[in-house]
Amino acid sequence: MESSSSSYKGHKKSIGNWYKKNYIGWLFILIAVVGISLFYFYPMIRALLLSFQSGMGSNLEYVGLDNYIRLFSDPTFIAALTNTFIYLLIQVPVMIILALFFSVLLNDATLKFKGFFRTAIFLPCVTSLVAYAVIFKYLFGVDGLINQFLLDLSLISQPLNWLADPVLAKITIIIAITWRWTGYNMIFYLSALQNVDKSMYEAAKIDGATSFQQFFYITVPMLKPIILFTSIISTIGTLQIFDEIMNITNGGPGNATLSISMYIYNLSFEYSPDFGYAATVSYVIVILVVVLSLIQFKVAGDDK
Template identity: 60%
Template sequence: MWGPFLLFIGVIMSELVKTIKSSSKNNKNSFQRFYDINGWGFVLPAVILVSLFMIYPIVNSLWMAMHSGRGVIMEFVGFGNVTRLFNDPVFLKALSNTFIFLIIQVPIMILLSLALSSCLNSPNLKFRSLFRLAIFLPCVTSLVAYSILFKSMFAYEGIVNSFLMWTGIVNDPIPWMADPFWAKVTIIIAITWRWTGYNMIFFLSAMQNIDKSIYEAARIEGVSPIKQFFFITVPLLKPVILFTTVMSTIGTLQLFDEVVNITAGGPANETLTLSMYIYDLSFKFVPNFGYAATVSYVIVFFAAILAMLQFRIARDK
């Protein structure tokens, strides 16, 4: 189990020895040799810590994905866990739910963040700081606290149904938690409410760094504010849009807290996500850490593929 880690440490130590030998062969002065050795001495503790707490767990989890069982009772199955994925209806359901949240929620959140940041960047808007704080505040709240709050708000007799019935929008309460469609809508509303302000800050800071003379020249040429937004602001924000889209994609693929605390994956696994399924495989069902590790690498695979596609689409022609 410690083989990959020890191998990595061995490579580092061999490089250290090569550096010392190379210094001697090149007849460097004593100060230069001292500098090389101390450089490795400063780097080595950080390398050991990164290897121990990051590289080793990654390598070990990849090795674990080729086993099946729990605890130390693990049986090598090779790619058997990968084959099991395609025959696991719960995994396929969790995968489809995760992509539904990804395809619907991420574009809505990015567009909403972009629109809000454009409005809050206007110098003519009063109380801009207050509005910015109000929109950004949800992303610094506790995940569990706001999830429980949303669960109570969207309960059958919660404040949302009471408001909708009081205004006459609906005649009967909406089963937010009991209906598969409305349960997904609740999760999408919750994560959009929390993370829109987070992405808005990136757009807002980028907009404030755009040279004002560009907009001044556009106004002199008679370009409307809408055209300025689509033909000046959006193209100049492309790196930030790419960054927020990639980070939001990764975050949605790892969606866990909201689902666990609001719907618990229900009804009938209709809001179950990949991260929640990994948790269930590890701690709720009969533990199978090897299969759970395999599902976790599915998230890594799709995160890498989607990030590569987004980088390719957004690259300059």
């Protein structure tokens, strides 16, 4: 009996010691858990519930899947979805390729002023979204510097109305996004390249591998996890694009440059407020992010 009692006391004491050692840590993470739950998970759940409701202001009622069914017959949503996919399919690959090119170029040990060039390419991503969007609006205006430059080179005979043409307006948006975010992705690739063993390139040179072969058979495979990461975050960012559309074209001409995020804004604040349908459209972005991320993981061959 004494042995059993002493064993129980020892077990109780060990549990007490464990709590004493860990309760401070739990107190530290409790604030973060509460904050994340309150400002992240709760809004997500409320938005999901809201997507099944319809009405104006606080006069909402549950309508089941009506909002989701409405998506398929909403021409404005279809236009916004199409535009967003155009940005995604063109801009993201171009940006990833440019970021890879600049990172490899600026990782060359023989290149002078590397710090200056790295800073110059990275700086756009720390500028104000609104400020740079407004600058691009003026650059691509009828009397802007881009038209003046093209006229001086005799590439065009008269100024192009970039922001009033559906195709040119999309091109302007794609150029603006690429200019801003290429340097951001480049930094990830540069960081990864710093950890690639130089002896691998030296061995490849000895075996007669060209620079292109070294890039495709050494650099790209070594950067595969980073390429996957930047592709996913770039996809998420493009699906949520708003500031550039709002400040450069305001979704025009017509709905030629309207994005999903801007359509959500219009549904909530510009048109007759329909928060239920806006929440439904917002969950389309969630679904697209999940599906496209899974596809990218599958294509990259990452099953973990």
